[in-house]
Amino acid sequence: MTTHQYDVAVVGAGTSGCYAAATLADAGRSVVVIERKDAEEAGHIACGDALKGASDFPDAIPKSQLESAFTNTGVDHGRFEIPQEDTVLEIPVPGELAVIDRWEYGRCLIGGANDAGAQFHYDTVVKDVKQADDGTVTGLSAIRKGDPAEYEADIVIDAAGALSLLQDKVTFEDSTFDTNVRYSQFCSAYREIVEVDEPVEWDDALVFKPTERSAGYLWYFPRTDTEINAGLGFQMNEEPMELVDDLKADLRQREEFADAEVTDKLGAALPTRRPYDSAVAPGYMAVGDAAGHVNPTTGGGIAGAAYAGQYAAEQALEAIEDGRTDDESALWEYNVNVMDHFGARYAALDVYNIFTTAYDVDDLMALLAAIPGEKLAEALYGGSTSVGLGLKIRAAIKTFGHWGTIRDLYQTKKAADRLLAHYESYPSDRDGFEAWQRERDSIMDGIYEITGADAKY
Numbered sequence: 001m002t003t004h005q006y007d008v009a010v011v012g013a014g015t016s017g018c019y020a021a022a023t024l025a026d027a028g029r030s031v032v033v034i035e036r037k038d039a040e041e042a043g044h045i046a047c048g049d050a051l052k053g054a055s056d057f058p059d060a061i062p063k064s065q066l067e068s069a070f071t072n073t074g075v076d077h078g079r080f081e082i083p084q085e086d087t088v089l090e091i092p093v094p095g096e097l098a099v100i101d102r103w104e105y106g107r108c109l110i111g112g113a114n115d116a117g118a119q120f121h122y123d124t125v126v127k128d129v130k131q132a133d134d135g136t137v138t139g140l141s142a143i144r145k146g147d148p149a150e151y152e153a154d155i156v157i158d159a160a161g162a163l164s165l166l167q168d169k170v171t172f173e174d175s176t177f178d179t180n181v182r183y184s185q186f187c188s189a190y191r192e193i194v195e196v197d198e199p200v201e202w203d204d205a206l207v208f209k210p211t212e213r214s215a216g217y218l219w220y221f222p223r224t225d226t227e228i229n230a231g232l233g234f235q236m237n238e239e240p241m242e243l244v245d246d247l248k249a250d251l252r253q254r255e256e257f258a259d260a261e262v263t264d265k266l267g268a269a270l271p272t273r274r275p276y277d278s279a280v281a282p283g284y285m286a287v288g289d290a291a292g293h294v295n296p297t298t299g300g301g302i303a304g305a306a307y308a309g310q311y312a313a314e315q316a317l318e319a320i321e322d323g324r325t326d327d328e329s330a331l332w333e334y335n336v337n338v339m340d341h342f343g344a345r346y347a348a349l350d351v352y353n354i355f356t357t358a359y360d361v362d363d364l365m366a367l368l369a370a371i372p373g374e375k376l377a378e379a380l381y382g383g384s385t386s387v388g389l390g391l392k393i394r395a396a397i398k399t400f401g402h403w404g405t406i407r408d409l410y411q412t413k414k415a416a417d418r419l420l421a422h423y424e425s426y427p428s429d430r431d432g433f434e435a436w437q438r439e440r441d442s443i444m445d446g447i448y449e450i451t452g453a454d455a456k457y
């Protein structure tokens with residue numbers, strides 16, 4: 001048995017793990033990234049390949065090191081196909097957006113962390129987490145290329161993605177770490193890379209289309225004008241969809257894919273929920289998908305993962321410096337930074353997700369078709385929007401027959417705004433946490449009452 005010692009052990013060579021590792025290595029700390037895939041396959045991740053916020057990356061691995069993976073930077077809007085209403089909505093996407101070659105992007109990330117001085121152990125599957133008698137996480141047990149290996153570290157960073165195995169292994173008894181995590185808060189998704197001979201007309205758009213259920217959508221994202229990422233997903237509180245067959249059925253209906261060739265297939269789960277209330281425990285931090293850092297309405301998680309990785313590493317550095325890695329309070333600032341940057345917004349957006357699970361898809365699509373595009377864009381990315389009276393009246397006239405849903409949506413929006421304000425006052429230290437959580441739960445109770453949706457948490 002080999003025992004490895006590092007300041008920090010990061011599990012997972014995805015976006016969050018690479019940003020965390022690069023930040024730590026840049027600061028001169030010894031850091032290992034443990035990845036179950038081999039060196040060739042690492043970085044090959046199931047994804048829609050749409051990179052929102054492509055202009056803005058944390059410093060540890062700058063944009064210039066990733067740009068070779070940006071295959072389409074000409075996308076400036078979303079195209080919402082609504083067959084139920086025989087409508088296509090063109091909606092501007094705020095900020096910079098790129099569609100990427102995801103595997104190449106994954107390799108660039110690993111290259112960035114490697115250049116900074118992080119070590120990578122591939123072919124290494126983490127099987128268990130080691131804890132001291134007082135509950136502090138002290139390391140990991142793994143199988144490396146078939147042989148057992150042990151890791152000892154001051155901090156373990158869990159960057160192992162959605163439904164991380166590590167969290168099943170840690171006893172979180174006396175910590176604030178969020179354990180209110182269930183399958184029904186995740187989305188199951190699948191995508192194919194499809195190549196066509198003739199360029200598609202919509203190579204400047206992200207194409208979305210609702211599935212027959214409210215809590216799912218199909219997407220067509222153009223990596224280039226002849227290479228398309230086509231995929232779909234559904235919220236796991238619904239009856240399972242036949243992802244492969246349903247995608248095939250939609251592809252068959254679209255003439256642009258008549259002679260298409262499928263070159264790659266991958267599926268995975270992703271969290272479509274609010275961010276973890278707390279993602280720290282003594283000696284342990286979770287980042288990216290492992291902590292629910294995904295926009296729950298779009299499924300976009302790359303940007304959140306990058307920033308969470310950097311914030312966690314910065315806090316880990318401080319705690320190591322102070323000799324306080326076994327103290328949850330010393331890691332708390334990481335939670336605060338996540339909530340402040342994007343966590344509050346994502347929590348508010350989850351309210352709309354909850355709303356959609358309680359309504360009929362045709363009703364929702366009629367509503368969608370009646371709301372002005374720029375307002376939808378604000379709601380989709382900002383977590384809130386303001387709709388002037390004139391627009392409200394016009395939308396109401398267009399959606400005659402759906403007024404009950406509009407009234408509920410309006411009430412839901414007010415509740416989402418209340419929730420956003422509450423998340424904006426996330427406690428600056430561990431002491432205020434339980435009171436903050438109680439108040440948040442009471443706002444959520446109100447949301448379930450307004451929407452009639454089943455409780456998600």
Ligand SMILES: Cc1cc2nc3c(=O)[nH]c(=O)nc-3n(C[C@H](O)[C@H](O)[C@H](O)COP(=O)(O)OP(=O)(O)OC[C@H]3O[C@@H](n4cnc5c(N)ncnc54)[C@H](O)[C@@H]3O)c2cc1C
Nearest residue numbers: 012014015016036047048049050126161189288289301302
């Ligand atoms: C189908 C699909 C489409 C998506 N589309 C988009 C999109 O278009 N845009 C967007 O921004 N986001 C999208 N996302 C979400 C995005 O991919 C994730 O949010 C992002 O990859 C999260 O990064 P991460 O580093 O947290 O985790 P991951 O990228 O999942 O990395 C986790 C790593 O941990 C490794 N690992 C797991 N368990 C172990 C273990 N026990 N031992 C060792 N290693 C382990 C895995 O092999 C993996 O390499 C999509 C997700 C899915 C599933």
